[in-house]
Amino acid sequence: MTALLLARAQFAFTLSFHFLFPAFSIGLASFLAVLEALWLKTGAGVYANLYRYWLRIFAVVFAMGVVSGIVMSYQFGTNWSVFSDKAGPVIGPLMAYEVLTAFFLEAGFLGVMLFGINKVGPRLHFVATLAVAVGTFISAFWILAVNSWMQTPTGYEMAPNGQFVPGPSWLAIIFNPSFPYRLVHTVLAAYLTTAFAVGGVGAWHLLRDRHNPGARKMFSMAMWMAAVVAPLQVFAGDLHGLNTLEHQPAKVMAMEGHYQSHPHGAPLILFGIPDSKAQRVDYAIQIPQASSLILKHDPNAPLAGLDTIPAADRPPVGIVFWAFRVMVGLGMAMFGLGLWSLLARWRGKLFDWTWLHRGALAMGPAGFVAVLAGWIVTEVGRQPFTIYGLLRTADSVSPLAAPAVAASLAAFATVYFAVFGTGIWYLLRLMHKPPEAHEAPPSAAPIRSAGITPAPQLAEGDALPGTPDKETE
Amino acid sequence: MMDLTVIWAGIIGFAITAYVIMDGFDLGIGILFPLFEVGSKRDTAMNSIAPVWDGNETWLVLGGGGLLAAFPLAYAIILPALYAPLMAMLLGLVLRGVAFEFRWRDPAHRPLWDIAFTAGSLVAAFAQGVTLGALLQGITVVGRAYGGGWWDWLSPFSILTGTGLVAGYALLGACWLNWKTEGDLQDQCARYARRLGIVLLAVIAAVSLATLTLEPRYAERWLAWPGILATAQVPLATLIVSFMYYRSLARRRDAQPFFWALGLFGLCLVGLGISIWPDVIPARVTIWQAAAPYRSQAFMLVGAAVLVPVIPAYTAWAYWVFRGKVGSDGYH
Numbered sequence: 001m002t003a004l005l006l007a008r009a010q011f012a013f014t015l016s017f018h019f020l021f022p023a024f025s026i027g028l029a030s031f032l033a034v035l036e037a038l039w040l041k042t043g044a045g046v047y048a049n050l051y052r053y054w055l056r057i058f059a060v061v062f063a064m065g066v067v068s069g070i071v072m073s074y075q076f077g078t079n080w081s082v083f084s085d086k087a088g089p090v091i092g093p094l095m096a097y098e099v100l101t102a103f104f105l106e107a108g109f110l111g112v113m114l115f116g117i118n119k120v121g122p123r124l125h126f127v128a129t130l131a132v133a134v135g136t137f138i139s140a141f142w143i144l145a146v147n148s149w150m151q152t153p154t155g156y157e158m159a160p161n162g163q164f165v166p167g168p169s170w171l172a173i174i175f176n177p178s179f180p181y182r183l184v185h186t187v188l189a190a191y192l193t194t195a196f197a198v199g200g201v202g203a204w205h206l207l208r209d210r211h212n213p214g215a216r217k218m219f220s221m222a223m224w225m226a227a228v229v230a231p232l233q234v235f236a237g238d239l240h241g242l243n244t245l246e247h248q249p250a251k252v253m254a255m256e257g258h259y260q261s262h263p264h265g266a267p268l269i270l271f272g273i274p275d276s277k278a279q280r281v282d283y284a285i286q287i288p289q290a291s292s293l294i295l296k297h298d299p300n301a302p303l304a305g306l307d308t309i310p311a312a313d314r315p316p317v318g319i320v321f322w323a324f325r326v327m328v329g330l331g332m333a334m335f336g337l338g339l340w341s342l343l344a345r346w347r348g349k350l351f352d353w354t355w356l357h358r359g360a361l362a363m364g365p366a367g368f369v370a371v372l373a374g375w376i377v378t379e380v381g382r383q384p385f386t387i388y389g390l391l392r393t394a395d396s397v398s399p400l401a402a403p404a405v406a407a408s409l410a411a412f413a414t415v416y417f418a419v420f421g422t423g424i425w426y427l428l429r430l431m432h433k434p435p436e437a438h439e440a441p442p443s444a445a446p447i448r449s450a451g452i453t454p455a456p457q458l459a460e461g462d463a464l465p466g467t468p469d470k471e472t473e
Numbered sequence: 474m475m476d477l478t479v480i481w482a483g484i485i486g487f488a489i490t491a492y493v494i495m496d497g498f499d500l501g502i503g504i505l506f507p508l509f510e511v512g513s514k515r516d517t518a519m520n521s522i523a524p525v526w527d528g529n530e531t532w533l534v535l536g537g538g539g540l541l542a543a544f545p546l547a548y549a550i551i552l553p554a555l556y557a558p559l560m561a562m563l564l565g566l567v568l569r570g571v572a573f574e575f576r577w578r579d580p581a582h583r584p585l586w587d588i589a590f591t592a593g594s595l596v597a598a599f600a601q602g603v604t605l606g607a608l609l610q611g612i613t614v615v616g617r618a619y620g621g622g623w624w625d626w627l628s629p630f631s632i633l634t635g636t637g638l639v640a641g642y643a644l645l646g647a648c649w650l651n652w653k654t655e656g657d658l659q660d661q662c663a664r665y666a667r668r669l670g671i672v673l674l675a676v677i678a679a680v681s682l683a684t685l686t687l688e689p690r691y692a693e694r695w696l697a698w699p700g701i702l703a704t705a706q707v708p709l710a711t712l713i714v715s716f717m718y719y720r721s722l723a724r725r726r727d728a729q730p731f732f733w734a735l736g737l738f739g740l741c742l743v744g745l746g747i748s749i750w751p752d753v754i755p756a757r758v759t760i761w762q763a764a765a766p767y768r769s770q771a772f773m774l775v776g777a778a779v780l781v782p783v784i785p786a787y788t789a790w791a792y793w794v795f796r797g798k799v800g801s802d803g804y805h
Contacts, residue, residue, distance in 0.1 A: 060574050066527055067570035071563045073537050077552030078559055084552075085617055088545020089765040093773040096542040099535045100780040107531045108787045111524025112794055119794045159766065161617075163545070166768040398553040404623040408560040415564050419571050419589075426578045 004397045006405040007079040010412060012379075014071050016372055017416050021065030023371045026140055026187065027194025028058045029133035031221075036126050046213050049439035053214065054198070057430050059114055064423050066107070068416075073099075079405070083386050083396035089165045090156050090173060091146045098142035106135035140187055148179035150387050151378065152247045164387070177247050181240040182378075188233045189374060192334060193367025195225035200364020201431045203357035210351050214435025219360070220350060223341035230335040237331065238294075244381075245295050248388060250309045251381030254320040256291055257281045258305040265289040266303035271325070274317045279307070281321075315383045323376040330370040337363055477770040481543040482753070482760045484777055488539055490742055491785075492532035494735055499526045501646020503569050503594025504639060505665060506587060514658050515587065521653040521799040523573055528788055530566065540753075542773055546617060546763040547753040554612040554619040555604050555626055562600035569593030595639065602638030606631030606680075609748070610687050614757045630683055637676035641738065644669035648731035651722075653799050666730055667722055674715055677741060681708070684748060688756045691748045704747055711740050 032054055039047035073095070076084050084092075109131040117125045155172025156164045166173060202219030205212050245252045253259075257269045259279040268291040272284030289299035296303065306314050337359055344350045382388050386396040499522045509515045522529075541548040552559060572590035576583045603626060610630050613621035647665040650658060685692045695704045714736040721729035749755040753763045764770065 060578065063527075063571055063574040066530070067567040070530065070534055070566055070570075073534050074552065074559055074563055076541065077537070077548045078556050081549040081553045081618065084541055085545050085549035088541050088548060089769040092538070092542030092545055092548075092765060093769050095538045096535070096773050097776050099531065099538045100776050100784070103531045103534055104528065104780070104784045104788070107528035108784065108791050110527055111791050115524045116794050163766075165766045166772070168768075170768075170772050398556075399618050399620070400553055400556060401623050404556055408556070411560065411564055415567060419567060422579075423571060423575065426575065430578070 003400050003402040003405050004394055006402060006409055007397050007400065008393065010405060010409040011075055011079060013409070014068065014075060014412055014416070016375070017420055018065070018068035018072055019371065019375055020368050021061050021068060022136065022139070023190045023193045023368065024061050024197065025058065025065050026136040026190035027192075027197075028054060028061060029129075029136045030191070031194055031198065032058060033126075033129050033133040034221075036129050040122060040126055045437070046217050049435060049437060050214055050218055052439040053435045054218075055114065057427060060423060060427055060430070062106075062110065064420055068420070071412075077398075079398050079400070080386070080396050081398040083391065086162060086391060086396075087150075087164050087387060089159075089163055090153075091149060093166075093170075094142050094146045094149070094174065098139055098146075102135045102139035102142065105138065106132050109135070137187065140190070141183060144183045144186055145174045145176075145179055147378075148182045149173055149176050151182070151382055152176045152178040153387050153390060164390075178240075178243055181236070181243045184236045185233070185240045185374075188229055188236055189367070189371050191225060191229050192233055193371055195222045195229060196334065196337075196360075196363050196367045197365070198222040199226060199360045200362075203360035203364070204431070205434045206351060206357050207354060207361065209434065212434055213437075214439075216351050218435065219357075220345075223338070223345070223350065223360070226334060227338035227342050230331070230338040234331060234335055237328075242295065244378075248381065249304065250306065250313065250315055251320070251378070252295065253304070253306045253309070254315045254317045254381055255324040255377060256295075256303075257284070257317065257321045258291070258303060259317070260307055261303065261305040262292070263302040265293075265298075265300040266291040266295075266305075268294065274321045276317050313384065315381050320377055320381045323373040323380070327370050327373040327377060330366045330373070333363060334366060334370075477767060477774060478543075478760050478764040479751075480774065481539075481764070481770055482751070484781060485536065485539050485543060486742075486746070487781065488532050488535045490739070492529075492536055493738055493742070495529035495532060496526075497642045497738065498522075498645035498649035498731070499529050500569075500594045500598045501642035501644065502650065503590050503646070504598060504643045505646050505650075505662075506591045506594070508665070509658065509661070511584075511587075514661075517654055517658060517799050518650055519573065519576070519590075521650065524795050525788075525792060526570070526573060528791065530570070533566075543765055543770060544753050544760065544763040545765055547758060549617070550612070550614055550619050550754060550758065551608065554621060555607055556623055558600040558603045558607070558626055562597045562604070565593040565596030565600065567593070569597065594642075598639045598642045599635040602635035603627075603631045605638070605745075606634030608755050609634070609684060609745075611756050612754065614754065630680075630687070633676065633683065634680055637673070637680055640669055640672040640676055641741075644673050645731070645734055645738070648734045652728045652731050655798050663722060663725070663730075666734075667719070670715070670718060670722075670734075673737065674711075677711065677737070681744065690756060694748060707740055707744050707747065711737065714740060 032051060035047050035051040035054070038044070039051060109128040112120060112125065112128040113132050116128065120128070153164070154176045155167045155169055157167045159165045198218050199222030202215050202217075202222055205215035206219055209215065241252065241255075256266070257272060257274050258266055259274075259276075259281070265288070267284075267286040267288045269281055269284045269286045272281035272286070274281050292301040292303055293299045295301075306317070337356075340356055340359065341350065344353045344356050350356075384393050385391060386393050502518050502522055506515065506518065509518055537548070540551075568589040569591075570593070572586045572593065576586035576590070579586070606628070607626035610628055612619060612625065644666060647662040647669060650662040651666055654662065685695060695701065714733055718730055718733035718737065721733055751760050752758060753760045
């Protein structure tokens with residue numbers, strides 16, 4: 001094992017764990033903002049109770065996202081110091097903006113969101129929820145600008161010392177060619193991930209008690225999101241794919257399993273086993289001409305294959321090929337479940353069709369898997385470069401001894417599996433508990449000055465989202 | 474023309490100061506945690522920082538992110554040089570960060586998460602101190618990269634600075650709880666604050682004297698005539714602040730000891746600045762050698778000029794919302 005391979009494994013490992021949490025918290029923060037807005041508007045207690053129910057889950061997800069995120073902000077330097085030195089003048093400011101505009105906003109208002117309803121009142125509390133939700137989005141904006149620039153770098157100049165330095169326009173750096181597509185695709189993915197997680201939890205409780213008002217409300221809201229966002233995501237994904245074909249054709253070749261060029265229209269390989277040694281896909285089930293049809297909108301359009309790319313510049317095919325199929329397959333399943341829910345809703349059977357609920361339950365984790373698969377497609381598909389076409393991964397790594405990286409990788413693996421494994425277990429336990437009419441707040445205002453009287457127990461009709469109940473378990 | 478590099482050195486310095494001021498006491502509470510009785514005392518100690526710890530830690534991200542943005546070369550050299558302590562710090566922060574939520578989620582395993590909270594805080598604080606010591610004693614730079622081995626950071630001096638920071642953070646934690654709690658817990662923390670003060674002052678003296686021997690330029694910076702007239706004010710001020718610290722403790726003040734303790738930390742940072750200015754990697758790389766180009770610095774300055782004042786404003790608001798003495802009511 002070389003230090004390079006270990007450094008890559010460590011980055012992939014820590015990032016994969018990290019990515020699960022923001023993918024959930026971006027959507028969950030918006031969901032919470034909607035719930036609180038609906039509660040403020042209608043006064044219906046079911047929204048307040050759902051808010052409390054999901055806020056407790058959000059608190060755990062967010063904590064795990066924060067601590068795993070701090071690790072990422074230092075990994076750039078510890079493991080990829082040459083990359084940091086060379087790309088720092090371009091990507092550093094974008095990441096600094098992420099900290100200044102997003103992280104502080106989220107962290108600053110999170111305390112009030114979690115613990116502060118009694119201190120600041122419902123309206124200011126809603127502002128805090130909104131600030132956190134907006135913060136998660138701003139964070140996605142900047143970090144995806146960074147990632148997109150690494151995929152499709154524009155707006156830079158080369159300094160004599162080998163650094164990438166900003167050109168005259170920062171807009172050319174931020175709004176690089178793949179950024180708008182990646183931002184839309186990723187944020188929609190976060191919303192879908194949350195929709196299916198919420199839908200799965202709702203379905204689980206509907207299967208046990210189809211009259212639970214909280215379960216009905218969350219399931220219904222989640223299925224609206226699935227029905228509306230999944231088709232948008234298919235559309236956005238297609239546009240993102242076309243953008244990738246234009247700017248990173250080798251990645252698309254790996255996604256498609258196109259080792260060879262197809263001058264008279266390329267087939268769409270649905271399944272098969274890529275064999276990179278023999279440069280072919282074994283046992284391929286394919287639709288003739290369909291790949292050209294999708295990518296070029298012409299069944300006979302020629303499509304170049306990896307044989308046109310120098311061997312040293314090719315991404316690994318197998319992992320990209322498989323991850324892409326997992327992502328697309330799950331995306332289609334989400335699309336299908338959304339349609340199914342529309343049909344059920346139209347027939348007035350949304351809360352009665354148990355097979356729909358079983359389907360939604362099975363699809364509960366689908367978003368997380370799809371997000372990771374998509375991330376693998378785009379990151380592994382960029383290999384062997386960190387800055388596409390310009391800086392190789394092998395030339396980006398820190399001058400580290402392999403044992404040092406191996407030791408830290410082992411430490412990360414141990415701590416992450418223990419800590420986040422337990423955290424995910426706690427999340428599942430929270431989700432296992434049905435939403436109730438007297439949902440306790442995530443915490444009863446941990447800092448309570450003398451003189452604030454706890455509110456009485458609340459019914460569905462008159463709850464404040466975070467009011468402390470005196471009830472104990 | 475304004476020198477943006479100096480401004481950015483100031484902003485990074487501000488971020489590090491803000492971090493030490495804000496996360497110091499919250500790591501310190503983690504360090505002192507096993508000394509508190511299980512039950513309402515631990516819950517109270519935890520509750521006093523639960524709403525703010527995340528914001529406090531964000532300054533560390535700004536320190537790292539800002540360094541990458543404004544001084545990428547320094548970031549690229551320092552982080553590999555301090556690989557082991559930084560990794561330990563990150564893992565420590567993971568363990569203690571999740572403990573805030575997890576200990577409430579799982580009462581059966583609360584003792585385990587309390588241990589994680591303490592161990593994580595202790596490791597993070599010690600690693601930060603080691604980082605400081607390793608930087609002061611000098612790291613090996615070859616070209617644009619770190620050129621030393623992966624155990625170079627370990628020395629008696631770095632262990633001294635690591636221990637010193639643990640004591641210092643614990644002192645801040647004790648002072649914070651002296652301010653935010655009442656009764657037994659407050660008395661207990663006031664006692665710790667008195668004892669830790671002696672430890673911290675001893676370490677400050679030891680580190681200060683040892684620093685003078687590390688690099689000739691440090692000694693020259695502090696002892697050369699007539700500069701010594703100015704630099705001598707720092708130890709003098711430290712004596713005065715120490716006196717005020719102990720006086721406020723003796724008079725059983727709530728908030729004052731905490732601010733005097735912050736004053737001690739502030740003076741240490743001033744002392745650090747005197748030793749290393751204008752280097753970003755002490756005695757190796759100056760801020761101008763490591764600086765990002767003008768366009769990077771200028772672009773970020775627009776945002777920083779607006780946000781660096783705004784962030785403390787809403788952070789202060791969040792602290793204000795949770796003002797006053799803390800209760801032990803946490804999660805149900």
